[in-house]
Amino acid sequence: MTAVPAGPASDGYRVRPVARVESTLVDRASAPRQGDEGAPDAWLVFDDSVADGLRDLRAGSDVLLLTWLDRASRDVLIVHPRGDPTRAPEGVFTTRSPDRPNPIGLHRVTVLAVDGLRVKVSDLEAIDGTPVIDVKPVLDPGTER
Amino acid sequence: MTAVPAGPASDGYRVRPVARVESTLVDRASAPRQGDEGAPDAWLVFDDSVADGLRDLRAGSDVLLLTWLDRASRDVLIVHPRGDPTRAPEGVFTTRSPDRPNPIGLHRVTVLAVDGLRVKVSDLEAIDGTPVIDVKPVLDPGTER
Numbered sequence: 679m680t681a682v683p684a685g686p687a688s689d690g691y692r693v694r695p696v697a698r699v700e701s702t703l704v705d706r707a708s709a710p711r712q713g714d715e716g717a718p719d720a721w722l723v724f725d726d727s728v729a730d731g732l733r734d735l736r737a738g739s740d741v742l743l744l745t746w747l748d749r750a751s752r753d754v755l756i757v758h759p760r761g762d763p764t765r766a767p768e769g770v771f772t773t774r775s776p777d778r779p780n781p782i783g784l785h786r787v788t789v790l791a792v793d794g795l796r797v798k799v800s801d802l803e804a805i806d807g808t809p810v811i812d813v814k815p816v817l818d819p820g821t822e823r
Numbered sequence: 824m825t826a827v828p829a830g831p832a833s834d835g836y837r838v839r840p841v842a843r844v845e846s847t848l849v850d851r852a853s854a855p856r857q858g859d860e861g862a863p864d865a866w867l868v869f870d871d872s873v874a875d876g877l878r879d880l881r882a883g884s885d886v887l888l889l890t891w892l893d894r895a896s897r898d899v900l901i902v903h904p905r906g907d908p909t910r911a912p913e914g915v916f917t918t919r920s921p922d923r924p925n926p927i928g929l930h931r932v933t934v935l936a937v938d939g940l941r942v943k944v945s946d947l948e949a950i951d952g953t954p955v956i957d958v959k960p961v962l963d964p965g966t967e968r
Contacts, residue, residue: 732916735914741916771873779957
């Protein structure tokens with residue numbers, strides 16, 4: 679066992695995009711807050727350095743997509759849920775606000791098509807250019823989002 | 824709209840731990856592969872810089888915990904699912920292998936207790952010292968993991 683630092687590392691870790699979102703959504707103001715609120719289908723364009731990791735992805739499967747919401751504010755800890763000023767402010771860890779210390783988006787989507795390094799998915803509320811940082815299978819079909 | 828780089832950023836983004844796991848699990852070999860496979864309860868010890876983000880977290884709620892699996896290998900793209908050498912190798916993006924380009928763990932847990940910056944959660948398969956990078960509410964109770 680290696681020694682474990684007592685507190686959070688001050689420098690953290692480097693997350694590297696594995697793909698980018700290609701979407702008709704181009705700004706935060708027009709993006710739905712969740713994928714099931716009218717978000718469009720979108721393409722994910724993977725870096726060829728991770729092609730092997732993709733090789734078993736098939737159309738029809740449901741996956742969890744993790745994105746890095748690079749337009750978010752990282753110093754926000756309290757928000758109005760869903761950006762609604764009439765709702766009482768809440769700590770970010772009980773909301774899905776994109777503004778949070780590590781602005782990671784979690785999206786459950788269906789794979790619609792796979793064309794080499796390009797993967798089409800359903801109902802993605804992330805905007806054009808958003809970095810994708812991970813793709814994971816849904817463990818229990820119908821029970822993850 | 825700001826200009827969007829065509830490919831993945833070569834330098835990436837800095838993820839900063841917001842908490843650390845305190846667990847009786849001390850190495851990967853003894854850790855269950857999923858939380859529902861006999862994982863123990865564990866404490867999350869948050870950094871006081873993010874205390875405001877936690878303020879509405881209550882015992883009894885189900886949350887999604889994102890961790891940075893800092894013992895993982897980031898250059899692995901093909902694995903035997905569940906580390907079982909009798910299973911055919913698979914691309915990492917269709918597995919939950921901790922070894923992957925961005926080793927982010929996703930854990931659905933129940934909050935058992937909140938004591939200031941310390942939060943007790945159920946059935947967490949992450950090992951002692953693992954950095955926690957985000958906490959999100961479950962959107963549909965009973966339908967996320």
